Amino acid sequence: MNVSRNSDSMGIIYFAWHGKAQEKAEIKGRLRADWRRFAEKVLDEDNVSGLNGVSRLWMRDDLFVCFALPQERLDRQEERLLEIGNDLQLDWEPRFMNAAFGGHVPELRLHAGVSFLDGGIASEEERLYDGIKRAIVHGQSTDAAERSLKRRALDHILEERLIQPVYQPIMAIQPDMEALFGYEALSRLPGSRWFDGPLGLFNFANEEGLTYALDRLAREKAIEGCAGLANGRKLFINITAKIMNDPTFSPGQTLLLLQKYGLSPHHVVFEITERTSIEDFDAAKRILQHYRNQGYQIAIDDAGAGYSSLQSIVELQPDFIKIDRSLIRGIHLDRMKGHLVQTFADLAAKMDIKLIAEGIEEVEELKYIRALGVQYAQGFLLGRPAPYIV
Template sequence: MYCADCESIDDYFFDTTYFWLFLPTLETFSKVAGLCGSMDINATQQSDHCISCVVERPAIQKFIMSINGALESKEKENTKVTTACHDGAPSIDDMGRIVTLEILVNRYQAKWLIDSIEKERYETWFQPIIDARDESVFAHEGLFRVRDSDDSIVPPALAFKLAEKSDLLFSLDLVARRSAVECAARGKLNSKLFINFNPSSIYDPSYCLRATAAAINEIGLSPSDIVFEVTETHRADDLNHLKGILAFYRNAGFQIALDDIGSGWSGLNLLQSLRPDFVKIDMELVRGVHNDAYKQNIVNSLIQIANRSGIEVIAEGVETEDEASWLKNAKADYLQGYLYGRPAPLSTQTLSAEEAQQIDQKMNPLKAAAK
């Protein structure tokens, strides 16, 4: 997906959908041709490695699931496909939407997620981050929640994994950042705000992040009160790209946090390369740290490294007083976890109709970019 196309979600399925499949081997071609024949689907051989076929909307699910079951994983990875809503050769725009068959199958399974984005069935809940010195509220982390058509909350990890597999990560990550800003404004949040973002969803920082930065400024939040938290740090495979993202945020006046430090050695490498303002110690290290000498050695080392580098430490996943007491003695700066509060939506009861309207108007550019 090119940056110019990122600000809308491409549609691949229509009342009558014309599929163009570019197949890696003659064996894969034979499988797809046989499948079309068994389903009485009108298919045309365009070349030795290309089949086009026409599928009406009621038959799309069966066709997608059947081809998904008929091909091996490598075949799906190497089969390219595009669709069109018209007869004849695919247009230039149709060819610009070519994806792998694997992505197309996941895109079909993600129809509910696209619907939730378009109908704004999502919100942000907030969890407090506590100052370890006096247990005052230092900040809140915005945690994205998306609902399906039955209004049930879908586990965030599941939603983001599906978005990644269906080439929707840009849209979902942008929606999540926008939701955090808007819900914080509506709830009149009076603390620092940690906003998660996945660096894999950012193509060009100056282009992809400008709507979020503009919305924060427009809505009246101070950049100094915003901390952008890099998630999936263990999967960062382009360090220069990540540095470019963080440089954009820093230049705009925002602070930076790295998530889940300690979950892999890559996290330590990122620590010295990126020099964040905050690091979060992975909750697996925090869980039961008060009676686990092995975890204590690791956490102590992480805190000492961060302190010597001028980086403040947040221990997340704190659930017991014993864990909190040990972490305070180890000089963690901030604590986060169920002990201090579960994620919850902010109340908007004090928001006037006029204030709500102003927030809507100021968020419109970012809403448009997410769709």
């Protein structure tokens, strides 16, 4: 591989097959027989991503492709290199499997890792060796290029504060109650290529150890958009049980932000999602009591969807229980769902807890839960999420 041409702006992509399927003799033999021929043909015919100065190096069955990158800002070059590696991995893996095996092979993956050739290393041989080594390290995990691109996108979202809040109304549904009770703040991520909606974004942030930062941003954006919240109406903000361990999750910081927008803790209800477990109830109760002392209220979200709903309710004694939409959907047609929600209603009444039914989409569902004594509801039938409050 000759890398002398414009080597200060050159990248390497490392390709190697991984997976238990290679332990099978027929798979291993076909890889050795067909993989190099396939890759060489594709490189010759496809003119990789239209780039110039493409060269290649084989180390047994591992391929290293080196090419010149356009003269751009360093961050754009890094992104371009990752995108090329990701696109080629996504393209080559199924194409080769179809050509060599007639379809997908379980437990066989094409890994791709990328690196720059370091222009600060004087020797061309040392520069190439260093670039190869870093590309191999980067490509050890599955979908390494895609993960790197997702991390860049997540960092950009955090730096530029790109979360956009929307607000879904929560309505009082009993005859003697005011119609509009409050709003649940939901996060939206407009125009994202790398995340399958907010849930995908938050799941990835959790994997990258950035749950606290993303949750804090979502909370701040939700409050910023509620400057016109009427007195007495509530703003429901989602948090996970894990967030309670965040050393920066301070009621004092949130209080300052609320005051900036003319709000107080009495406007805010923290929704603790029931889809994540609470491992230490004693610690959680101490933390939540601290927030309650400031004037905040607490809701258990997704009740009925997790595995410890009743324990969470008994231990934390929330102000609100939000019944998951999986129990509400078609409740008028399902006796078991009706019995379960009735159980929640009976328990809530004895503990002086208010109920909120989520996911109301049909008039019959609304009528049924109203008859059970549920006080509040939200769902498309009652109002869709909007980027503003009224």
